[in-house]
Amino acid sequence: MKRIGFLSWALWFGYAFLYVPIVLLITYSFNESRLVTVWGGFSTKWYGELLNNEALLAATALSLRVAAVSATLSVILGTCAGMAMSRFGRFRGRTLFGGMITAPLVMPEVITGLSLLLLFVAMEQLIGWPDGRGVTTITIAHTTFTLSYVAVVIQSRLAGMDGSLEEAAMDLGARPAKVFFVITLPIIAPALVAGWLLAFTLSLDDVVVASFVSGPGSTTLPMVIFSSVKFGISPQINALATLMVLVVATGIFVASVVMARQDRQRKRDEQMAIQGG
Amino acid sequence: MSGVVSALSRLGLWGRGAVIAMPFLWLLLFFLVPFLIVFGISFSESIVAQPPYAPLVGWLTDEESGTTKLQILLNLTNYLRLTGDDLYILAYLNSVKIALVTTLLCLAIGYPMAYAIAKADPARRGPLMMLVILPFWTSFLIRIYAWIGILKSNGVISNLLEWTGITSGPVEILYSDWAVYIGMTYCYLPFMVLPLYSTLEKMDPTLLEAAADLGCRPLKAFLTVTLPLSLPGIIAGSLLVFIPAVGEFVTPELLGGPDTLMIGRVLWNEFFANRDWPVASGVAIALLLVLVVPIMIFQYVQGREAEER
Numbered sequence: 009m010k011r012i013g014f015l016s017w018a019l020w021f022g023y024a025f026l027y028v029p030i031v032l033l034i035t036y037s038f039n040e041s042r043l044v045t046v047w048g049g050f051s052t053k054w055y056g057e058l059l060n061n062e063a064l065l066a067a068t069a070l071s072l073r074v075a076a077v078s079a080t081l082s083v084i085l086g087t088c089a090g091m092a093m094s095r096f097g098r099f100r101g102r103t104l105f106g107g108m109i110t111a112p113l114v115m116p117e118v119i120t121g122l123s124l125l126l127l128f129v130a131m132e133q134l135i136g137w138p139d140g141r142g143v144t145t146i147t148i149a150h151t152t153f154t155l156s157y158v159a160v161v162i163q164s165r166l167a168g169m170d171g172s173l174e175e176a177a178m179d180l181g182a183r184p185a186k187v188f189f190v191i192t193l194p195i196i197a198p199a200l201v202a203g204w205l206l207a208f209t210l211s212l213d214d215v216v217v218a219s220f221v222s223g224p225g226s227t228t229l230p231m232v233i234f235s236s237v238k239f240g241i242s243p244q245i246n247a248l249a250t251l252m253v254l255v256v257a258t259g260i261f262v263a264s265v266v267m268a269r270q271d272r273q274r275k276r277d278e279q280m281a282i283q284g285g
Numbered sequence: 286m287s288g289v290v291s292a293l294s295r296l297g298l299w300g301r302g303a304v305i306a307m308p309f310l311w312l313l314l315f316f317l318v319p320f321l322i323v324f325g326i327s328f329s330e331s332i333v334a335q336p337p338y339a340p341l342v343g344w345l346t347d348e349e350s351g352t353t354k355l356q357i358l359l360n361l362t363n364y365l366r367l368t369g370d371d372l373y374i375l376a377y378l379n380s381v382k383i384a385l386v387t388t389l390l391c392l393a394i395g396y397p398m399a400y401a402i403a404k405a406d407p408a409r410r411g412p413l414m415m416l417v418i419l420p421f422w423t424s425f426l427i428r429i430y431a432w433i434g435i436l437k438s439n440g441v442i443s444n445l446l447e448w449t450g451i452t453s454g455p456v457e458i459l460y461s462d463w464a465v466y467i468g469m470t471y472c473y474l475p476f477m478v479l480p481l482y483s484t485l486e487k488m489d490p491t492l493l494e495a496a497a498d499l500g501c502r503p504l505k506a507f508l509t510v511t512l513p514l515s516l517p518g519i520i521a522g523s524l525l526v527f528i529p530a531v532g533e534f535v536t537p538e539l540l541g542g543p544d545t546l547m548i549g550r551v552l553w554n555e556f557f558a559n560r561d562w563p564v565a566s567g568v569a570i571a572l573l574l575v576l577v578v579p580i581m582i583f584q585y586v587q588g589r590e591a592e593e594r
Contacts, residue, residue: 018397019413025394026420026474029431032441036434046439089308099305108312110587111580116532118549119569122556123319126566129336130322152315155308185300213424216534230426237430237517237539239439242304249427256422264415268450 030253037246054247056106061244064232071212071229074143078150079207083200085151086158086207091188093159094166096106112156121220124149128221141223149221154207161206166192198267205263209256293314303344320573327566328359338562342400363567371409372474376546377575383547384530388523390470391477395522399481401490421475428548429468429539438538460542462525468540469530477522484518517586524583528576548572 037055041048058064089109092099112120128138128145138144173195177187193200215230222228236245330339345356367373387474402413420428435441438457446452458464488511496506534549542545548568 015397015401018394022394022398022474022478023416025471026417029428029435029471030420032435033427033431070334085308085311088304089312092305092308096301096305101309105305105309105312106588107584108316110310110584112316114576114580114583116529116534116549116572116576118532118534118552119323120570122552122565122569123323124315126322126326126562127315127319133336145353148315152311159308184588186302209422213426213428230424233424233426233430234535234539237426237433241430241433245430246434249424249430253423254429257419260419260422 012058033246034250034253037181037243037250039243042243055251056244057244058247058251064229064248067227067229068230070143070226074147074150074228075208075211078147078154078211079204081147081151082207083156083204086155086203086268087162087196087200089155089159090162090166091192094163109156109159112153113160115153117214117216120153121149121217124152124217125220136238139200140228141221143180145221145223146218146226146228149217150207150211153214154210156207158203161203162196162199168193198270201263201267205259307418323566323569326563328361329563329566329568330358330360331561331563332363332580336562337560360563363564366564367571370438372546372578373548373551373571374495376548376551377571379546380531380533380548383462383469383545384527384533386466386475387530388471388477388527390466391474391526392519392523394470394501395474395477396519397480399478399485399518402478402482403485413480417475417478417482425472426535428472429536432464432468432471432540433459436467454587459540460540460545462545464540465547466539469535472536473526473530476525479527480521481515481518483513487589490513517590520582521586521590524579524586528579528583531576532572 027180038050038052039047040051040053089105093102093106093109124145128141130139132138138148169192173191174187177191178184182190213230215228215234218228218231219234222231232249233245238243326338329341331337332339336427339358339360341358343358344355345354346352347354384472386576398417402410405413433440436457436459437443438455438459440459442458443452443456447454458467460546486506492510493506496510497503500563501509532549532552533547534553537545537547538553541550552565552568552572555561555568
């Protein structure tokens with residue numbers, strides 16, 4: 009009995025540690041006072057100021073664009089990588105391939121950022137592309153480090169999936185490409201969505217790699233936040249943070265409801281198929 | 286007909302090759318090759334030019350005989366500077382220390398959490414885990430920012446301590462090593478809980494029952510049964526926290542003081558403030574050398590886990 013008590017205390021402490029800062033952040037975004045931690049009454053004026061901050065809005069638009077493109081690219085490449093790792097058995101270079109997929113997961117961002125910048129500079133000298141640094145280089149950089157996360161998500165979904173469905177289709181004479189698009193892809197679709205959202209979030213969150221590979225005129229939202237946070241805290245950032253938390257929470261909620269519904273539907277279909285057969 | 290079949294099978298084979306080749310070439314070009322370039326430039330000399338480093342490879346024309354020779358210049362001064370200057374050595378040691386403390390704090394908070402969730406009612410495990418992962422989806426920068434308001438002088442903790450009368454004036458925790466420990470533990474906690482939970486959840490509960498039946502006390506059963514069985518999770522979680530934490534930049538920059546030396550900060554300053562790309566490359570290579578063993582252990586653990594599934 010005593011141990012259960014300790015465990016629930018530990019759990020509550022952990023959740024408090026995780027959530028109290030976020031709750032405080034949101035609370036102070038409605039603070040009238042410019043001094044963030046001194047309560048001066050309820051106000052939504054910081055949200056209004058946010059909408060008039062053109063530099064911030066431009067950076068947000070740029071970040072969303074980079075995140076959408078790089079998440080899409082990394083889902084395509086990550087799905088290929090996940091398929092290769094879990095369905096293709098042994099092939100030449102598999103160890104190197106596996107290493108290149110897992111290493112970016114833990115690689116310190118400063119190393120990734122510096123090494124990609126040096127690559128872009130060297131490529132520009134050699135072949136004249138990429139011409140300067142900007143949206144293209146940030147997108148490539150983000151695709152590179154988010155691709156690993158997508159590959160891991162897809163790989164674990166493929167490992168948990170019943171391989172006999174694919175085998176059955178293959179036995180019935182479907183070509184590998186058809187098996188993939190008709191059988192595998194619909195089954196791993198939730199993992200694709202999860203992988204895309206993960207890549208999108210990671211891209212939207214990155215300040216270090218983007219700082220290295222961005223050029224003049226391509227400032228992302230985290231770069232704007234980072235430079236203003238360095239000068240101290242401001243209620244405008246609190247308001248922006250609240251909006252970001254709200255968007256993420258809504259997105260996660262919708263995604264999990266949709267996925268749960270699809271999961272139930274799939275189980276029902278499987279049940280019907282078994283009963284029908 | 287057979288022609289069509291063989292063409293299609295060839296296409297299938299080609300398709301298989303393309304599926305491997307696309308991500309493989311991408312990672313080769315944008316992940317592996319960059320390291321070789323960093324390694325190369327770490328031997329270069331810093332010059333005032335665009336880009337600010339001297340080329341390693343050049344053609345040397347001999348005026349008398351008219352022959353050209355390939356010249357490769359390797360410059361070791363960057364590494365000599367790294368080993369000769371106390372600043373770099375201190376930054377390395379301090380980074381490892383801060384990463385170790387962060388890992389231990391994550392383990393101390395994360396293990397009981399993962400254990401409690403794994404022991405919870407199966408229907409409640411999903412939502413409980415979701416609550417652990419959810420903060421990970423909100424911006425890392427924003428979460429660090431939240432702690433500035435809490436830890437600063439006249440911030441939430443400071444006001445609370447003053448209000449309760451524990452301290453008589455404002456307290457500043459911000460801009461110290463402790464602020465960095467708190468911020469990093471906060472950010473990396475989900476990475477520790479996830480692998481711990483997945484090993485603890487898989488554990489067979491009858492093992493503990495058997496131990497109890499044989500008269501083993503709960504604490505001893507935990508130490509001799511649960512803890513060794515959860516070791517893979519502990520190792521994976523610790524590496525997921527430790528490796529990126531050593532090279533961390535944002536947290537020490539925003540929460541740490543000017544004397545909170547970390548290697549990620551040193552690299553950043555060499556690159557952005559001093560514009561010394563070769564030294565920054567040398568710092569990156571040295572950082573990789575510190576991390577190469579933990580990264581290889583991580584690879585091994587990941588690979589083994591993938592094979593078990």
